[in-house]
Amino acid sequence: MENKRYIGWGQLLLLLFMCRVFTIMTFVPFAADGTGLSVRFAAAAVSAAIQAVILIPVVLLKDSVTDVLLKKCRPAGIFAAALYLVFFLLYTVNSLLHFQQFLSERFFKYADITVWIAIILIVCVYCGCLGIEALGRSAVLLFWLFIAAVTAMIFSSAKSFNTANLYFDSVTPDGLFPAVMDDLARNGEICALAFLAKHVKEKLRCGVYGLLASKLLLAEAAILTITAVLGDFAALTDYPFLALGTLGGARFIQRSDSLYLIVWTITAVINIALFLHISAGFLEEVFPKLKFRTTIAAVIVFAATMFFTVTNTSFSGIFTLLCSGWTVIILTGAIPLAALIISKRKVAEKKHE
Numbered sequence: 001m002e003n004k005r006y007i008g009w010g011q012l013l014l015l016l017f018m019c020r021v022f023t024i025m026t027f028v029p030f031a032a033d034g035t036g037l038s039v040r041f042a043a044a045a046v047s048a049a050i051q052a053v054i055l056i057p058v059v060l061l062k063d064s065v066t067d068v069l070l071k072k073c074r075p076a077g078i079f080a081a082a083l084y085l086v087f088f089l090l091y092t093v094n095s096l097l098h099f100q101q102f103l104s105e106r107f108f109k110y111a112d113i114t115v116w117i118a119i120i121l122i123v124c125v126y127c128g129c130l131g132i133e134a135l136g137r138s139a140v141l142l143f144w145l146f147i148a149a150v151t152a153m154i155f156s157s158a159k160s161f162n163t164a165n166l167y168f169d170s171v172t173p174d175g176l177f178p179a180v181m182d183d184l185a186r187n188g189e190i191c192a193l194a195f196l197a198k199h200v201k202e203k204l205r206c207g208v209y210g211l212l213a214s215k216l217l218l219a220e221a222a223i224l225t226i227t228a229v230l231g232d233f234a235a236l237t238d239y240p241f242l243a244l245g246t247l248g249g250a251r252f253i254q255r256s257d258s259l260y261l262i263v264w265t266i267t268a269v270i271n272i273a274l275f276l277h278i279s280a281g282f283l284e285e286v287f288p289k290l291k292f293r294t295t296i297a298a299v300i301v302f303a304a305t306m307f308f309t310v311t312n313t314s315f316s317g318i319f320t321l322l323c324s325g326w327t328v329i330i331l332t333g334a335i336p337l338a339a340l341i342i343s344k345r346k347v348a349e350k351k352h353e
Contacts (some may be wrong), residue, residue: 005199009207010138010202012193013214014143015274019189020094020215021146024273025241025264036169040223043179048216050180051190052209054333057340058193059205065194065339066285072342078286082196085282087323087331089297091188092275093304094319097120098310099268102239113309119300120269127273128280128294132199135274142266149263157229165222165231176284184228186327187215191331195278276301296340 070077226240237243280293308315
């Protein structure tokens with residue numbers, strides 16, 4: 001299959017925006033630990049500001065970070081590619097485990113986990129092999145499906161909107177800092193920009209900062225709506241969007257959870273397929289002659305997912321440790337900054353000669 005290279009800045013925006021949707025559809029920001037509404041709002045805003053700063057080197061570089069490092073300093077490039085590869089493989093495993101847990105708990109309690117995990121990975125490998133252009137077009141269509149689903153859910157739960165649930169408290173540095181780092185950890189999809197920048201023909205800056213603005217709007221709207229409708233119950237439910245859609249009754253749609261299942265399944269496929277595609281890209285940069293790179297990445301993800309599923313071992317501790325907010329800062333800011341400095345230095349040395 002032909003691997004299409006370029007996407008527009010709008011497609012980049014929606015592709016990573018839908019990855020953020022996949023995360024936020026299963027998580028009420030900071031509600032589980034009892035953090036107040038004011039801290040949640042402030043943390044999302046501060047996190048977005050930090051992301052805007054650390055992404056400056058990616059915007060200036062306008063290329064794959066690892067590709068630049070491999071050309072200028074191959075050992076550094078290989079080391080950086082290995083770090084990114086491990087991160088995205090872990091991110092893919094985490095996404096697949098979350099999706100598996102959702103389906104097992106809500107819809108298919110007695111289904112063979114091995115079979116359908118294998119099936120969804122086969123679908124994701126196929127989508128990943130179609131190339132970044134196909135994934136970008138799919139994200140645009142998925143975005144409108146998501147908007148339709150959210151509109152239906154908000155419409156059906158509008159009568160349950162209660163402003164009494166919106167109580168604000170003071171914001172302290174001790175409470176704000178961990179909330180900000182937690183939000184950064186849940187925005188790991190921005191690390192993909194370090195690789196995807198080379199696929200955007202023009203206006204990369206518009207795509208990057210449009211993405212940050214869109215994600216901030218989504219997070220703040222989710223915090224406001226879920227808190228107003230569900231109140232303290234939001235901290236007790238594992239799937240707040242599903243609860244939001246079903247709490248208000250069936251005035252608009254009979255079974256809103258079926259719509260939720262459709263949207264999240266497609267979102268999961270796009271999310272996993274993108275990260276498999278990126279993982280294959282890092283393998284290609286280090287091993288140009290390696291074949292079946294997407295399949296190799298999928299096999300690694302399948303083996304890891306089955307290990308944690310069959311042995312009933314918790315993956316959250318490993319993921320929290322290796323894919324923390326600090327990891328996002330390093331992969332999105334520190335390494336791209338080093339690549340930018342090395343790139344500019346090499347250019348300056350050539351001009352001097």
